[in-house]
Amino acid sequence: MEGIPIRTARRGDVPSLHALWQAMMAEHARLDPRLESHPEAATWMAAQLGQASADPHRLLLVAEEASRLVVGFATARLLPFGGLPGEEREAEIAECFVAPARRRRGIARRLVARLLDMLDERRVVSVRLQAAAANPGALVFWRSLGFEVVETILERD
Amino acid sequence: MTSAEPSGTPARERVRPAGRHDVPAIVDLRVRFLGERARLEGKPGIAPDVRARCEAQLPFWIDQEQRLVLVAHAGAAERAAGGPGVLGYAMGQVSTWPPLFRRTQVGEILEVFVDPAARGLGLGRALIAVLTEGLAARGVEVLRAAVAARDATSLARFEAQGYRPWQHVLVRRQDAG
Numbered sequence: 480m481e482g483i484p485i486r487t488a489r490r491g492d493v494p495s496l497h498a499l500w501q502a503m504m505a506e507h508a509r510l511d512p513r514l515e516s517h518p519e520a521a522t523w524m525a526a527q528l529g530q531a532s533a534d535p536h537r538l539l540l541v542a543e544e545a546s547r548l549v550v551g552f553a554t555a556r557l558l559p560f561g562g563l564p565g566e567e568r569e570a571e572i573a574e575c576f577v578a579p580a581r582r583r584r585g586i587a588r589r590l591v592a593r594l595l596d597m598l599d600e601r602r603v604v605s606v607r608l609q610a611a612a613a614n615p616g617a618l619v620f621w622r623s624l625g626f627e628v629v630e631t632i633l634e635r636d
Numbered sequence: 637m638t639s640a641e642p643s644g645t646p647a648r649e650r651v652r653p654a655g656r657h658d659v660p661a662i663v664d665l666r667v668r669f670l671g672e673r674a675r676l677e678g679k680p681g682i683a684p685d686v687r688a689r690c691e692a693q694l695p696f697w698i699d700q701e702q703r704l705v706l707v708a709h710a711g712a713a714e715r716a717a718g719g720p721g722v723l724g725y726a727m728g729q730v731s732t733w734p735p736l737f738r739r740t741q742v743g744e745i746l747e748v749f750v751d752p753a754a755r756g757l758g759l760g761r762a763l764i765a766v767l768t769e770g771l772a773a774r775g776v777e778v779l780r781a782a783v784a785a786r787d788a789t790s791l792a793r794f795e796a797q798g799y800r801p802w803q804h805v806l807v808r809r810q811d812a813g
Contacts, residue, residue, distance in 0.1 A: 605809055612802055628804045629785055633780065
C-alpha cells in the first residue's frame with residue numbers, strides 16, 4: 480500500500496509517541512473539559528509507553544515520514560483470556576492519533592487496518608475501544624471500519 | 637421518587653443493602669443480567685461457569701468496603717403471595733483510576749437489574765438513586781455508569797438522574813467479515 484510507511488514502534492520512538500499523546504489529550508480536552516488531563520498524566524504516560532514498547536501483550540504502530548518524523552500512532556492491548564468455553568480473545572485499541580497537519584491522507588485508517596490484521600493473526604475475535612461522546616467525527620471514522628457502538632458510559636458530577 | 641407498588645410501599649423504601657442471605661437471589665438475577673447484556677452487545681452468549689463464579693464472588697463483594705451491593709425487595713403483599721423476595725439488585729464500587737483524566741476517585745455503577753416481571757414499579761430508578769447517593773457519600777469526584785447502547789430505557793433512566801454521555805464503547809467482531 481502506498482503512503483507514509485507504518486511500522487512497529489521501537490523503544491527509541493517513545494519521546495515521539497509521548498509528544499503525539501500529549502497533543503491528543505490536549506485535543507480531547509478542547510472537545511470536552513471532562514477529558515482534561517490529570518496534572519500527573521504526562522509523567523504517568525511516559526512510564527506507560529516505556530513499558531508498553533517491551534510488552535508482548537501490547538501492539539504499538541507508528542506512521543513515519545521519510546525524514547524519520549513520526550506523525551501518527553496507534554496502540555492496542557490484548558485483554559486477559561481465561562480460555563474457558565464461551566470466552567473470547569478480546570483486544571482493546573487504546574489510542575489512535577495523527578498529527579493535525581497530516582490528516583486526511585488515510586494514515587489513521589492504515590494504522591488501524593494494520594492493527595486489526597495483527598490482532599487477527601493473534602486469533603482475536605472481538606476488538607473494543609472508547610471514543611469521546613463529544614467527538615462525533617471519531618464515531619463516523621470507527622463505524623466506517625466496522626465498529627459498532629455497544630455501550631455508553633455516562634458521567635455525573 | 638413517586639413510584640409505588642400496588643400495595644403502596646414507595647419503591648425507594650424497598651431498596652436496602654444486600655446481605656449474605658441475599659446471595660442466591662442475586663446470583664439468579666445476575667446470571668439473567670449477564671445474559672441480557674451479552675445479547676444487547678451482540679455477543680454469542682455467556683460462559684457456562686458464570687453461575688459458579690457469581691456464587692463464589694458475591695459473598696466477597698458484599699463484604700468489601702469499597703463496593704456497594706443493593707437489593708430491591710418485594711412488598712409484603714407479594715411475599716405473602718409466595719412471590720420472589722428479591723426483585724432487583726444493583727452494584728457499584730469506589731475505584732481509583734490511573735492519573736489520566738483529572739478526576740481519579742470514581743464511583744462506578746457497575747450493574748443494575750430488575751426482574752422483567754417487576755419492571756414499571758420504579759425499582760430501577762430507586763436502585764440507581766440509592767446507589768448514586770451511597771457512592772457520592774464516599775467522597776468520589778465523579779460518578780460513571782456503563783449502559784448498553786441498545787438499552788434506551790436504562791439510558792433515559794440515568795439521564796433523568798443527571799448522568800450525561802461521556803464516552804462510547806465500540807466493538808468490532810473480527811469474524812463479521
